[in-house]
Amino acid sequence: MRGLTTLRPLFRDLASSLPARNFSTTRPNALARINIVGNLGGPPELRATSSGRELVNYSVATSYGPKDDRQTSWWRITSFAPEGPSRDHLLNLPKGTLLYVEGDASMRSYEDSDGKKNSALNITQRHYEVLRRPGSE
Structure with missing residues (x-):
């Protein structure tokens, strides 16, 4: 067992020289992602920031719980999609469209x-992704 103790520094040096992840040579970053499947609460709105950058805001509703006591959560989502077909598609979605949304989550403090x-x-x-349009069941 004493022989393994002398090899420990060798293993430590070997481990520290390996990449952080087998599939990448970059270090992992902290991230917060959220996936939402829910219904579009209203038509998406095109807005501009104070600096003039355009964005699209929309809300998605998700429901949970037993049928006689359903609870609804509303999620406000911002899209910075550049002008083009993808943004036009989003802006033309009707209320009630079932969406799958992947997003980055962050907390903001304000007074x-x-x-x-x-x-x-x-x-x-x-x-x-559009999963279902209203009335297409």
Whole structure:
């Protein structure tokens, strides 16, 4: 057993020289992702930031619980899709469209008009798919 103790520094040096992940040579970064399957709460809205950058905001509703006591969560999502067919497609989706949305999640702290500190969950769309349009069941 004493022989293994002398080899320990060798194994430690070998392990530290290996890449962080087998499939990549880059270091892993912290991330927060969210996947949502729900119904579009209304038509998406095109807006501009104070710097003039255009974005699309929309809400998706998800429901859970027994049929006689359903609970609904509303998710506000922001898309920075550039002008083009993908953004036009998103802007023309009708209320009630069943969507699958992949997004990056982040927390934002802010102070309201009463001086109270609050937090909000920001979801930035990475990808979306239309699963079903209203009336196409």
